[in-house]
Amino acid sequence: xxxxxxxxxxxxxxxxxxxxxxxIYEKNELKxxxxxxxxxxxGLWLWGLNKDVLVKSNNSxxxxxxxxxxxxxxxxxxxxx
Amino acid sequence: xxxxxxEILIISDRHDYSTDHVTFQLNEGHASYLRLNxxxxxxxxxNLDPLKPRVYGNTQNFSFEIMPENxxxxxxxxxxxxxxxxxxxxGIDEQLGRNQWASFIRSLVVFDDVLWxxxxxxxxxxxxxxxxxxxxxxxxxxxxxxxxxNTIPLESTFGKKLxxxxxxxxxxxxxxxxxxxxxxxxxxxxxxxxxxxSAPIILQExxxxxxxxxxxxxxxxxxxxxxxxxxxxxxxxxxxxKEDIKY
Numbered sequence: 001x002x003x004x005x006x007x008x009x010x011x012x013x014x015x016x017x018x019x020x021x022x023x024i025y026e027k028n029e030l031k032x033x034x035x036x037x038x039x040x041x042x043g044l045w046l047w048g049l050n051k052d053v054l055v056k057s058n059n060s061x062x063x064x065x066x067x068x069x070x071x072x073x074x075x076x077x078x079x080x081x
Numbered sequence: 082x083x084x085x086x087x088e089i090l091i092i093s094d095r096h097d098y099s100t101d102h103v104t105f106q107l108n109e110g111h112a113s114y115l116r117l118n119x120x121x122x123x124x125x126x127x128n129l130d131p132l133k134p135r136v137y138g139n140t141q142n143f144s145f146e147i148m149p150e151n152x153x154x155x156x157x158x159x160x161x162x163x164x165x166x167x168x169x170x171x172g173i174d175e176q177l178g179r180n181q182w183a184s185f186i187r188s189l190v191v192f193d194d195v196l197w198x199x200x201x202x203x204x205x206x207x208x209x210x211x212x213x214x215x216x217x218x219x220x221x222x223x224x225x226x227x228x229x230x231n232t233i234p235l236e237s238t239f240g241k242k243l244x245x246x247x248x249x250x251x252x253x254x255x256x257x258x259x260x261x262x263x264x265x266x267x268x269x270x271x272x273x274x275x276x277x278x279s280a281p282i283i284l285q286e287x288x289x290x291x292x293x294x295x296x297x298x299x300x301x302x303x304x305x306x307x308x309x310x311x312x313x314x315x316x317x318x319x320x321x322x323k324e325d326i327k328y
Contacts, residue, residue, distance in 0.1 A: 015276065016279045017245065017275035017277055018265075021262055022261070023261055023262070023321070024260045025258065025260075026258060026259075027257070030096045032095075032096075040121070040140050042108055043093075043104035043108075043116025043118075044101050044104050045095075053101070054098070055101040055102055055105065
């Protein structure tokens with residue numbers, strides 16, 4: 001998710017048109033979700049003491065992950081890079 | 082130590098949470114699967130024998146062996162190539178690792194008799210935007226007038242409003258921040274005075290109004306999702322308004 005949105009002005013008048021249109025945001029460091037552990041064997045993040053499946057938990061305290069709205073926009077196919 | 086010889090191999094990343102939905106369903110259905118995350122390779126002992134072919138390895142909790150006799154399909158949730166490999170701040174070891182592990186997962190194409198979703202070779206072609214349009218037109222879709230160019234004609238044959246977008250997704254590093262270039266609506270006359278020669282762009286006829294529809298095809302099943310805000314399509318780049326849209 002974008003943290004900060006700033007529409008950039010070009011650094012010089014000779015910049016390409018698209019440089020002027022670049023949307024700049026703080027680099028998003030990939031952090032593990034709070035209070036969660038990743039189970040290698042299941043291939044799933046588990047949350048909380050009860051080890052709920054993170055992306056299926058209805059608990060309001062559970063971090064929201066795994067929806068298109070949570071995607072980091074890095075192109076067609078970066079997938080977590 | 083348990084050993085997994087999967088029928089379904091998933092190549093992903095621990096932080097690609099969309100994959101969790103898939104592994105959850107596979108687990109519920111007692112499927113034989115293995116999720117290998119690229120960001121964990123460094124913690125595993127892992128070997129690829131391209132001649133047999135076979136991948137085998139050990140994690141802290143289990144071992145695995147991927148072999149054509151068992152393997153039915155590969156779900157490939159990974160980039161075909163890294164667009165930001167040489168970003169500032171990456172150590173030499175990390176640069177080398179990212180580069181070589183990316184090549185390692187591409188090497189899984191040695192499993193050429195299984196169902197790939199999607200085969201990296203197919204994805205490589207599918208990510209080429211002019212090729213997407215070429216194929217769409219060939220299949221009979223209505224397609225907007227398009228040119229890949231680094232110049233603007235004095236008279237527009239595409240109308241007054243134009244779409245300008247990158248030929249390939251562009252991730253830029255700018256003063257320790259990151260930048261992404263979305264699709265832009267522009268007046269033709271405003272483009273005439275802009276510098277375009279240093280990089281090609283996609284210049285396209287603007288379709289207004291429009292509704293974006295994202296389509297996923299799995300075999301013969303088509304999943305189509307429209308993207309709307311307040312019940313209507315968005316004329317701009319919907320990815321800039323993610324918080325307000327409905328799928």
